[in-house]
Amino acid sequence: MRWVIGALGIGLLGWGAVLLLPVALDNPFSLGGWLVGGPVLHDAVLAPAVGVGGVLIARVLPKPWRAPVGAGLVVSGILVVLAVPYLWRAYSGPVTPGLHDRPYLAGLLIALAVVWAVVVVSGLVAGRRRGNTPAAS
Secondary structure (H helix, E strand, C coil): CHHHHHHHHHHHHHHHHHHHHHHHHHCHHHHHHHHHHHHHHHHHHHHHHHHHHHHHHHHHCCHHHHHHHHHHHHHHHHHHHHHHHHHHCCCCCCCCCCCCCCCHHHHHHHHHHHHHHHHHHHHHHHHHHHHHCCCCC
8 A cells, every 4th residue: 555655646746846847947046946945944034933932932931821822823823824925915816706805914913813812811711720729739
């Protein structure tokens, strides 16, 4: 079974290369920017920022708030990454009926407000639970 899955993977990799070839021939610098820029941006900017943020959360915030704030940051990051294409160039691609006419910035801000409201409620609930637990001897 592994051989079948491996053969399918190699076949799909080849098909992706066939589809990528015209783009590479048309504008190799754009393709190179995407293929090299993404990993470099991740390794040089995003990963260190997440690491420093985790250390700051662990050192600055009280224990009941660490998990909610960490989860809120992760969900906020995902929401922003998903919204960037629509905020950056809202009408750059083919129009999807019903999706192109939305206020993306307002939707993102509302979603972030809901996420952080849940973070605050979760932090308060976790703090109360921790405050009501008997002290360990």
